[in-house]
Amino acid sequence: MKTIQTSEIVKGMILSKDIFSHENVLFLSRGSILNEEHRKTLISLGIKYIDIFTDPEGNPFPEASRKNQEMLREKQFEKTYWEAVDTTEAILNRLTRTRKFDEKEMVNTIQNLIPLTLTAGTNLLNLLHKIKNRNESIFTHLIGVSIFSIMIGKWLNKDEPRLIELGMAGIIHDLGKCQIPSIILNKPGPLSLKDYQHVQKHSLYGFQLALESNIRKTSILSAILQHHERVDGSGYPYGITANHIDETAKIVMVADIFEALLANRPYRQPVNPFYAVEEIKAMAYNKLDPLIATTFIYRIADYFIGSSVALNNGEVGEVISLDRLQPSAPMVRVQDRIYDLRLEPNLKIIKDVVPPKG
Template sequence: MKRVSIDKLEPGIELGKDLYTFDGQLLLAKGTVVTERHLERAINLGIQYLYILEPSGEVVRREDFETMYRRGLDAIKSCFLEVKLGKPLQEEEIVGLVETLVEQVLDEANIFRQLRLMRDKDEYLFTHSLNVAALSILTAKWLKCDAETIREAGIAGILHDMGKVFIPQEILNKPGPLTPDEFEEVKKHPLSGYNLVLEYDWVAPAVAEAVLKHHERLDGSGYPAGLTGDRIGFIARLVMVVDIYDAMTSDRVYASKQTPYKAADELWDESFGKVDPKVSKVFYDRVADSFVGQRVLLSNGEIGEVVLVNRSCPTRPLVLAGDKFYDLSMESDIRVERILD
C-alpha cells in the first residue's frame, strides 16, 4: 500500500484502507474503486492523501501507535534542538508529523489511555508538545472543526512551548518550586516562541496567536499580557485547556501526575471565568468516557473497574470492586486514587 497525494490520483485506483472524514465518518471503505466523484468529494472535504493498493495487492500495515509516537518524539526533539542552535524550523517535519497525527488520532479508539502509557518525565518538553498536539487535534474534531482548523490545532500543539528551548536547563528541569526571578524567566516563553514562529509564513496567524496566548486566561489573570477573553482566539483557547490537562496528568520533575479525573475536575473548576467552558466541557466529558473498562485503585484501598460514567457527574463514575458496586457520585468520601496501567 502506498500513500499518494490526492491531486496525483486518477479515477480507477483501489483504496488500500478505509477513508474517514475529519469528524470520523466513514467516507469510502477499503477496496472501493475510486471514481472522479469520490475524488472531488474527498478534495472538498480537505482530504490530502489516500492510501492505495500497490499492483501486487499487498497491504502494508500502518505503524502502530507506539512506533508513530516514538518517531514523532524524535522529530520534535530534533526540530527543537536545531532551533536552539539557531537553525531554521523545519516545515516539512512539523507538517508531516501533524498529518500523521491527524490520521492516527482519528483512528485511535482510546488516545487518552495510549498517551498515559507513553510518558517520560526526562523528555517532558518534547512529550508534552506531542501530547498537546494529539489532544488538540482530537478536541478540535470533537468540536466539529473543519479540516484546516484541525490541522492548525495540531501545529499549534507542537509549537506552543517552543520558546522554552531558550530557557536555561537548570530552570526548566528544577525539581522544586521556582524563585520569582526564575518564574519571570519561564514567563518569557510565549513571547520568544511567538517571535520565532512569526518568521515563517507557513505558520498560520491563529497558530502564532496560540503560541503567544496559551498562558493567558479569559478573566485577564494569565500572562504575558493579561489579555481578556475578547482578545483570545479559538485555537489559543483550545491549546490552553489541553495544555493544563496534559501538565496536570504528567509526571514532571517538580510534581507528580494526577489522575485524569482530578485533572478534569480542576479543569472544570477553572472553567468558570478562566478557560473556554465549551472547550473544557467537551474535554471533561470525553476524558471520563475514555476510562470506562479501566482498572483503578480507590481511595479506600480497593481495586475495581470503571463500569459506567455518571452523565451528571462524569468524573465520579460507577466502579465495580469484587462483587460490590461503588457509585462515586453518591459516595463523596471515596475517589479514584490511581489509574492502574
C-alpha cells in the same frame, strides 16, 4: 470489520467500534465481547446496526485474533508516536540554531498523527499512559498537547486542514522554553519569584523566535503567545480577555493544562485523569472558553469507561459509569459490588490509576 444487524449478535462476537446511546453517552466500548444480554439491550435502545471484528473471510474474529489485532495497532501507535517525538525534537532544535522552520516535515508528522489519534478510540489515554511512562520529556509533552488539540478540534467538527493547524500549534506552542535554562525548568522545588517571572516570558520568547523563523500563520503565532492567557484576564503575558484571545490558543490552553496535569514533573507527581478533568471543570466558566472546556469534559469522560482504578480502600475495580458533572466520582464495579463514589465521600480513586483495559 463487518456491519451486522443488532438482531444477528451471537455470543462471542467482538465489537469493533464504540457504541453510544442517543444521548451520546458511551454504552459499549470497542473490543467488548458481546453476549445475549447485549443483544437484547441494544435492540431495546433502538440501535439497529453494529460493527464487529471479522477474519478475511468475513467470519467473527476469535479472541486470540482480536488481541493480536489490538497488539499490532498499539505497536503502530507507539511507532508513530516516537517518530513524531524524534522529528519534533529535530525540527525545533534546528529552528533554534538556524531560525529555519521545516513546515512541510511538521505537516507530514501531524498527518501521520491524526488518523492514529482519531482511530485509537477510548483506548487513547491508556496508550499515552503506557508510552509516556517510559521516557517523559518536553517533547512528549508537545506531542501530547498536539494530540489533545486535534481531539478537541475533531469534537468541535473542524475539518482536516484545521486539525493540521491545531496539531502544529500544539507542537510548537512552548517554543520559547528553549530560551529558558533547563536548571530552572527542571527545578524540583518551588521557583523563586525571579525564576517564575523568567519562565512566564517563554510565550514572548517563543513568539519572537517564531517571527525570526518566518512563521507567519496568525493562529500558530497566537497559540505561542496566548496559550497562558485566560478568558477572565488573569493570564499572561498581557492579561487579555476572551474577545482578544484566538480560538486556536483557547483550544491549545485546554489541551496544555490537561496534558501538563497528567505529566510527571520535577516538583510533583502526575495527577490522575479523573482529577485532571475536575481541574478543567473548575476553570470552565471563568478561566477557559466555556464551549471548548465543556466539550472537552463531556467527550473525554467517555474515555474513562472501562478503566481499571485503584481505590483508597485497597480495592481495584472497573469504571462502569460516570456523571460528567462529577467526573472524579464514577461508579466502580469491584467483583460483585458496585460503588457509587458520589455517595461514598470517603472513597476516592488514588493517584496511581491502573491503566484502562486495552
